[in-house]
Amino acid sequence: MSFISIKFALFLCVVIALMCMIKDNRKQKILLLISSYVFYSMGDIRFLLLLIAVSGLMYFLGLRIDSDRLNAKKYLVLGVVVDVVVLGIFKYFNFFAESFSNLLGIEYTALNIILPLGISFYIFQSISYIADVYNHKIEVEKQPLNVLLYIGFFPQIVSGPIVKAHDFLPQLKNSHVITWENLSAGGQRFLIGLFKKKVIADRLAVCVDAVYAAPEAYSSFSILMAVISYSLQIYYDFSGYSDMAIGIATMMGFDLGENFNLPYLAKNPSDFWRRWHISLSSWFRDYVYFPLGGSRKGKLKTYTNLFITMLLSGLWHGASWAFVAWGAFHALASVVHKIFSDVRKKKPAKGANDNSIAGFAAVVINYICVALLWVPFRTNDIGKAVDIIRRMFSFKTGIHYIYDYTIVFVIILLVIQVIAILRNKWNNPIKPLDLGKFWNKVVVLCFIILTFVFAYIGDTAFIYAQF
Numbered sequence: 001m002s003f004i005s006i007k008f009a010l011f012l013c014v015v016i017a018l019m020c021m022i023k024d025n026r027k028q029k030i031l032l033l034i035s036s037y038v039f040y041s042m043g044d045i046r047f048l049l050l051l052i053a054v055s056g057l058m059y060f061l062g063l064r065i066d067s068d069r070l071n072a073k074k075y076l077v078l079g080v081v082v083d084v085v086v087l088g089i090f091k092y093f094n095f096f097a098e099s100f101s102n103l104l105g106i107e108y109t110a111l112n113i114i115l116p117l118g119i120s121f122y123i124f125q126s127i128s129y130i131a132d133v134y135n136h137k138i139e140v141e142k143q144p145l146n147v148l149l150y151i152g153f154f155p156q157i158v159s160g161p162i163v164k165a166h167d168f169l170p171q172l173k174n175s176h177v178i179t180w181e182n183l184s185a186g187g188q189r190f191l192i193g194l195f196k197k198k199v200i201a202d203r204l205a206v207c208v209d210a211v212y213a214a215p216e217a218y219s220s221f222s223i224l225m226a227v228i229s230y231s232l233q234i235y236y237d238f239s240g241y242s243d244m245a246i247g248i249a250t251m252m253g254f255d256l257g258e259n260f261n262l263p264y265l266a267k268n269p270s271d272f273w274r275r276w277h278i279s280l281s282s283w284f285r286d287y288v289y290f291p292l293g294g295s296r297k298g299k300l301k302t303y304t305n306l307f308i309t310m311l312l313s314g315l316w317h318g319a320s321w322a323f324v325a326w327g328a329f330h331a332l333a334s335v336v337h338k339i340f341s342d343v344r345k346k347k348p349a350k351g352a353n354d355n356s357i358a359g360f361a362a363v364v365i366n367y368i369c370v371a372l373l374w375v376p377f378r379t380n381d382i383g384k385a386v387d388i389i390r391r392m393f394s395f396k397t398g399i400h401y402i403y404d405y406t407i408v409f410v411i412i413l414l415v416i417q418v419i420a421i422l423r424n425k426w427n428n429p430i431k432p433l434d435l436g437k438f439w440n441k442v443v444v445l446c447f448i449i450l451t452f453v454f455a456y457i458g459d460t461a462f463i464y465a466q467f
Helices: 006-021 025-067 069-104 119-134 144-152 165-172 180-213 220-251 269-275 278-292 299-317 321-346 357-379 382-392 404-423 438-454
Strands: none
Touching: 006 025, 006 220, 025 069, 025 119, 025 144, 069 119, 119 144, 119 165, 119 278, 144 165, 180 220, 180 357, 180 404, 180 438, 220 357, 220 382, 220 404, 269 278, 269 321, 269 357, 278 299, 299 321, 321 357, 321 382, 357 382
16 A cells, blocks of 8 residues: 555544544554554555564564573574575575576576565564664563564555664553644655655656666767656655655654655765665664674774675665675775775865865765666666666767756755755755744645645656565
């Protein structure tokens, strides 16, 4: 069930109405769990039992980790292995089987394996729970209801944000009172996400889909416009989904954290990953990079840990060599930046500051690198990605396709980023308006009208739903 549907609007209204009537904390959680499973079933009921089984196993392993500290690590490893195997079977089996078959010269017929809805996201939250119990970041949950709800919470189960156990579970301790402030803030956040998705991302998809379908027919400039368009499309598509998920949770009194912070203002690869898909980046930091040793065991080990972490992040996004290459290039860029940063600490540059021309140049260069790396991400084919990039820089003639919406949305993004730099220290400046004031109501009403007037009419799925 898509967030952008009448069916979901009615579903959400019913859930919020029932939460208003139910004051008891346990009954509210039962309502939310049932609602979450109903929501999940509307997407694909076949894998609901898998979600419940994984959640139940994590609850049991959490109890064992807490009660048997001598063997706690074994239970943790068992849980991680089970989670990785489940994810591997559904998401990566064909990829690895085909790769090994090609290596050995054996013919392989891919199995028809359906990817369960949201599995990449809820598996990571499952690992977060048992890891947090093991590391004493949270107390073990005695009630299975809390673990089931944490892993299956409907606003974020399909495409995140990936919420860590130590951030979400404490929010289940008390009843949630539906307030006007939360409804207002959450509704505005949802509306912003809806605008990003239906007005910006889906309109940009028109240009991107056309050019990427037949890049050999288009001029170099047209391909450049399509590459820029996709960098905007994927940002507005995924951050739009995140805004909607965060907004829905806010309406019900839950805090899912932030998932994006103007990533195209990043000055380097490390800064980009602190701003892009923040919940995933911080998950890999806490549950992969730090356990590998982080930066505690010398520079070479630090660079190796960073490279492995970023490479796994690329593989998480998709089961193909294109995603591995995408992750590897981001990993290499992060390592090079880390090395450069370490050198600069020893020999600091003179006269450098955040507001300098050098800082602006760093933002532009970083954006160019990120935009180019989105090409293999979009094509899911290394050869095609190389052809597109080569054609873009070869000044070839062809269909000259200048998409007006790309220019408009680039200007909008630049304006927002300038406001962010001037008013909020390079951070997202958008805050919910106080609807107690008349002109704020007018602004929101105008925004709603603009959304419905310019929304792209078409059935376009969220990009990250495929992961």
